[in-house]
Amino acid sequence: MSDVLIVALVGALISLDRTAFLQIMVSQPIVAGPIVGYVLGDPVTGLMIGSVLELFWIGALPVGGSVPPNETAAAVIATSVCIITCRDIGATSVLPFPVMIFSILVSIPLSIAGQRVDIIVRNYNRKFALNADELAGVGRFAHIDRENLKGLFSFFMASFFSLLALSSLGLTVVKTLYPLLSGSVRLVNGFYLAFYLFISLGIAVLMRTGKGKGMAPVFSAGFLIGVILHQFAFK
Numbered sequence: 001m002s003d004v005l006i007v008a009l010v011g012a013l014i015s016l017d018r019t020a021f022l023q024i025m026v027s028q029p030i031v032a033g034p035i036v037g038y039v040l041g042d043p044v045t046g047l048m049i050g051s052v053l054e055l056f057w058i059g060a061l062p063v064g065g066s067v068p069p070n071e072t073a074a075a076v077i078a079t080s081v082c083i084i085t086c087r088d089i090g091a092t093s094v095l096p097f098p099v100m101i102f103s104i105l106v107s108i109p110l111s112i113a114g115q116r117v118d119i120i121v122r123n124y125n126r127k128f129a130l131n132a133d134e135l136a137g138v139g140r141f142a143h144i145d146r147e148n149l150k151g152l153f154s155f156f157m158a159s160f161f162s163l164l165a166l167s168s169l170g171l172t173v174v175k176t177l178y179p180l181l182s183g184s185v186r187l188v189n190g191f192y193l194a195f196y197l198f199i200s201l202g203i204a205v206l207m208r209t210g211k212g213k214g215m216a217p218v219f220s221a222g223f224l225i226g227v228i229l230h231q232f233a234f235k
Contacts, residue, residue, distance in 0.1 A: 003040060003084055004167050010039050011076035011167075012160035018072055018118075020155040029053035029075035036079040045086075046079040049100060052195075053078065053107075055202025070114030076163055078107035081170045088175060098191035099178060101198065106173050110166045121158045125151040 014035060017027035025031060029050040037046020057071040082103035086096050128151045181187050 004080065004164060004171065006039060007036060007076060007080040007167055008160050008164035010036060011073070011080075011163040012156050014076070015070075015072050015159040015163070016152065016155055018070075020152050027072040029057065029071050032072050032075040033079045036076050037083060040080060040083045042083045042086075045083055045096070045100065046075075049078045049082060049104060050075050052104060052198050052202055055199070068115065069108075069111040070118055071111065073114035073159075073163060073166065074104075074107045074111035077110055077167050077170045078103045080167050081106065081174050084171055085174050085178065089179060097195045098182065098188050099174070101191045101195045102178055102181070103170070103174055104198065105194075106170045110170055113166060114162055117158050117162045121155055125154055128154075 011032070014027050014032050017023055017025070026035075030047070030053075031050065033046035033048075033050020033053070034043045035046070037043040037049075040046075053071060053075050057068065057074075078100075082096065082100050085103070086099050128148070
């Protein structure tokens, strides 16, 4: 439980970057995953999970009234659930692909719940904006900062408690079901295949989002370089 509390705290701080504070892209899965992984002692797994989720939601930005599924919550939940589960069940693989993909599959629907929380908090924070307008109307500009801080605090608390609940739920689901599923060799092989299918789907989403004419040659060159480096690394 202490790990889940730490993850919820770190994840809540990272989540502030989505819309409430700074917005320097720390909340993107490819960054949030390794950060949570580092906190739990396995940044490599966090980077792998964050990279896959980044491809999925690379074009889904919380701009204006658009509130996409909470990709930050998905990265935090999937990374923490995977690492803690592997630690508890004694998984010895450096990159536990089956647990990794199962954690991602569980985190995606949970990110929809994170989306609902985000919408509720935004609606709740409207009153602070209205308060700020009233304060500005009467010339009490020094008190407007307090309304901003109240909105920031509500975002943090909502993220903390939602991540605490959703991470605990995801951890319970994965720790309960994965040992049952891992008894089937076909299912385990299916998880390995699903990992690469997820990456392929994510790349397709990325190329569709980019719509750049010069992207295909860049990706082809990247794949070629990756294959060459892979051959040298595992020769």
